[in-house]
Amino acid sequence: MPKPVRKAVFPVAGLGTRTLPATKAVPKEMLTVVDRPLIHYAIEEAKAAGIEEFYFVTGRAKSAIEDHFDIAFELEQTLRERGHGELLDELNEWLPAAGQFAFTRQQRPLGLGHAVWCARNLVGDEPFAVMLVDDLMVGEPPCLAQMIDAYRETGGNLVAVVEVPREHVRRYGVLDVVGDDGRLARARGVVEKPEPAEAPSTLTIIGRYIIQPEIFDHLAALKPGSGNEIQLTDGLQQLISTGQPFHGLRPKARRYDCGDKLGYLEANVALGLAHPQLGAQFRRLIQSYL
Ligand code: UTP
Numbered sequence: 001m002p003k004p005v006r007k008a009v010f011p012v013a014g015l016g017t018r019t020l021p022a023t024k025a026v027p028k029e030m031l032t033v034v035d036r037p038l039i040h041y042a043i044e045e046a047k048a049a050g051i052e053e054f055y056f057v058t059g060r061a062k063s064a065i066e067d068h069f070d071i072a073f074e075l076e077q078t079l080r081e082r083g084h085g086e087l088l089d090e091l092n093e094w095l096p097a098a099g100q101f102a103f104t105r106q107q108r109p110l111g112l113g114h115a116v117w118c119a120r121n122l123v124g125d126e127p128f129a130v131m132l133v134d135d136l137m138v139g140e141p142p143c144l145a146q147m148i149d150a151y152r153e154t155g156g157n158l159v160a161v162v163e164v165p166r167e168h169v170r171r172y173g174v175l176d177v178v179g180d181d182g183r184l185a186r187a188r189g190v191v192e193k194p195e196p197a198e199a200p201s202t203l204t205i206i207g208r209y210i211i212q213p214e215i216f217d218h219l220a221a222l223k224p225g226s227g228n229e230i231q232l233t234d235g236l237q238q239l240i241s242t243g244q245p246f247h248g249l250r251p252k253a254r255r256y257d258c259g260d261k262l263g264y265l266e267a268n269v270a271l272g273l274a275h276p277q278l279g280a281q282f283r284r285l286i287q288s289y290l
Contacts, residue, residue, distance in 0.1 A: 002155035005148055005210055007122075008051045008129040010042060011115035013059030013106035018260055027062045028259060029133040034271045034278070038258055039065060040094065042133040047096075049144035051129060054101040055122045057115045066103055069095060111229025116211075117219040125213050127151075130232070132207025136267050139253025143208055146251045150184060151210050156245030157236060160208035161185065162255060166196045172204035173233035175248050185248040189240055192233035193226045203248055205233065206255055215239055 016023035022031060029039045046054060058065060071092075079088045106118045116130055129144060137143035143160060151158045161175060176189035177200070185203055194200070209232070218238035225231040240246045256270065257263035272282045 002151060003127050005049075005127050005129050005151065006051065007053040007055065007126065008046045008131055008144075009055045009057065009116055009119045009123065010039070010131055010133055011057045011106070011112055011119075012039070012062060012065055012133060013057050013109055013115050013118075014112075014259075015109055016259070019264065025061060027065055029062075030064050030068065031258060031264065033136060033256075033258065033264075033267045034275055037068065038133050038136060039068060041136055042131050043094065043096065045137065045142040045144050046129065046131060048142045049129070049148050051144070052100065053122075054096050055119050056101070056103045057106050057118045058103050059106050059109060069101060071095070111224065111227070111231055113219050113222060113230035113232040113235050116232055116235075117216060117230070120216040120219075123213060123216075127210060127212050130207075130209040130211060134257065134259035135207030136256040136258050137206075137208065137251065137253045138256070138271070139251055143251045143253040146253070147208055147210055147249055150247070150249045154184065154245055154247045156247065157212055157239055158210040158247045158249060159205045159236075160251050160253075161203050161248035162206055162250065163202055164204050166199065166202050169194055169196050169199040169202055169204060172206075173231075173236070174199045174201060175203045175205070176200035177203055177248075183250055185250075187240065187246045187248060190233050190236050190246070192231045205248070208251075209236075211236070212239060212244055214242070214244070 012027065012029045016028035019028055030037045043054065056065065076088060102122055104118050104122060106115045147158055147160060170193050173190050173192050174194055175185060175187040177185045178188045179186040191200060215235045219235045222230050222234050225234045256267035258267050273279050
């Protein structure tokens, strides 16, 4: 049995340039899909996968994320006085318990690999999950739970993957596949943002990872790669080079890329239509526009 995954790292220090002007002062992770911010969905997914400790790598202008984890006394008081106890329960049920979460800072946005490295002292010497909050995953069981199940079989490093059209591979980390049963693919390499003609496959990494702690030493030694950033994918490649297993799981889940304006709109429509209270009315509303 591989060591269990108890900790998750949420790198939330990116600049969010593709979602400007919405993300000038509001962090991308606080953008709302239907009635809750993206960070909310990610924490729910992590909890459903048995994650016990939540570590956020934040940056400048991200204090709204930290505030979201506070108890809002005035709000509590007002909700109680107005008899909205159920809303209060919902708010508090979501919050990780005191001491179960922590924030560290990435002082400069030097890349995803660097952001993950900033969490090294919080993670210590055990496997951990990385969740990119702007990839909203909707599935049952939730995506990270499916990955942890698969990790019990594979051990090593495991990422969520999707097949994309070849012309899109230059936006992603791409797997060099040596075995594939249609659900799990085994890789002998990964490459960040390759040119379509040079990409080893069209199987690409999306925002969920299970990683062994040895990656921190490799990330510390990395030089900036694609886009002049320290790339997490390059750290993963180093782990493969040292002989650690590396697999990609095609999760049974729908992915909404909320770091992109169209993907974000799609998420709102899809989750709005599926919303237990608002769905039926929202469907009629949407139809009236078509
Ligand atoms: P993105 O590639 O989406 O970059 O980062 P971004 O800066 O957030 O957004 P755009 O592309 O400018 O619109 C992928 C993930 O890595 C985090 C981001 O917060 C996001 O979750 N990240 C990226 C960091 O935490 N630090 C970095 O230096 C870069």
